[in-house]
Amino acid sequence: MRQRVHIEGRQLEVSNLDKVLFPEVSFTKAQVIDYYVRIAPVLLPHVAHRPVTFTRWPNGVDGQAFFEKNSARHAPDWVASVTVPTPGSSRGRETLDMVLLTAVPDLVWSANLAALEVHVPQWQVDDEGTAQLPDLLVLDLDPGPGTDVVDCARVAHRLRDQLVADGLDPVVKTSGSKGLQVYAPIRCADKEHPSRYAKQLAQQLSRETPDKVVWRMEKALRPGKVLVDWSQNNTAKTTVAPYSLRARPFATVSTPLRWAEVDALRDGGDAEQVRFRTDDVLARVEEHGDLFDVAARRRADLPA
Numbered sequence: 001m002r003q004r005v006h007i008e009g010r011q012l013e014v015s016n017l018d019k020v021l022f023p024e025v026s027f028t029k030a031q032v033i034d035y036y037v038r039i040a041p042v043l044l045p046h047v048a049h050r051p052v053t054f055t056r057w058p059n060g061v062d063g064q065a066f067f068e069k070n071s072a073r074h075a076p077d078w079v080a081s082v083t084v085p086t087p088g089s090s091r092g093r094e095t096l097d098m099v100l101l102t103a104v105p106d107l108v109w110s111a112n113l114a115a116l117e118v119h120v121p122q123w124q125v126d127d128e129g130t131a132q133l134p135d136l137l138v139l140d141l142d143p144g145p146g147t148d149v150v151d152c153a154r155v156a157h158r159l160r161d162q163l164v165a166d167g168l169d170p171v172v173k174t175s176g177s178k179g180l181q182v183y184a185p186i187r188c189a190d191k192e193h194p195s196r197y198a199k200q201l202a203q204q205l206s207r208e209t210p211d212k213v214v215w216r217m218e219k220a221l222r223p224g225k226v227l228v229d230w231s232q233n234n235t236a237k238t239t240v241a242p243y244s245l246r247a248r249p250f251a252t253v254s255t256p257l258r259w260a261e262v263d264a265l266r267d268g269g270d271a272e273q274v275r276f277r278t279d280d281v282l283a284r285v286e287e288h289g290d291l292f293d294v295a296a297r298r299r300a301d302l303p304a
């Protein structure tokens with residue numbers, strides 16, 4: 001069943017609103033759309049100038065999914081897009097036309113496509129659509145077999161100390177899945193600079209505690225350790241946006257944390273205390289505001 005809705009001066013068509021996309025919690029497409037509308041004031045500033053890669057799950061999280069980088073066909077003409085280079089594309093394309101989510105109607109349109117997850121790079125485009133140098137550093141902490149988010153919190157605490165010692169001002173969020181992600185607003189000399197720096201950090205932590213931290217991706221190395229994934233600083237890669245839903249059974253959200261929460265987790269907390277669903281996240285924003293407000297953080301030069 002299709003119906004037309006009007007929001008912020010835009011008219012668009014939505015369909016199958018009662019379709020269950022998260023069967024374990026009976027979470028419907030209508031609820032997905034409602035969440036993205038309500039979270040928009042804090043989500044949009046983090047994605048508005050970053051080309052979006054969608055993860056679409058048209059038959060819900062138990063069905064087949066696909067990534068979509070090129071602008072969706074039949075997108076309304078008011079959904080902004082930007083042409084960005086894609087060197088080395090397997091299909092031989094040199095550019096992609098990628099969506100920019102800049103307003104609430106854009107989020108409603110994408111949510112109606114069952115684009116449950118929103119992924120963005122660590123760089124922005126300017127008003128002319130030109131890609132800029134990375135403005136964010138990210139280190140993704142992924143727990144290997146036999147570890148969990150509590151182990152990630154211990155590594156995050158160490159990362160924060162090193163980043164602060166290097167003059168940076170880090171923030172942290174859950175991945176919405178199993179781990180944590182540490183970010184810092186930066187200025188850098190070239191687009192490869194964040195990858196070099198992040199790799200050195202990951203290697204340093206691994207050298208200090210080789211029984212607890214790994215920096216290489218091989219699965220055979222990961223049991224009992226936390227992977228410090230530095231590779232997402234590659235300008236061709238993306239990371240799930242703060243406040244994005246994750247296509248996980250319980251409709252969890254990638255949720256900004258206070259560092260005090262990370263420390264409480266490190267000191268013996270329960271992994272469940274940092275697994276947040278949509279209502280939890282909306283309540284947290286009401287209480288704390290945007291804990292991921294990188295624009296209000298000190299932006300510093302990356303160490304050479």
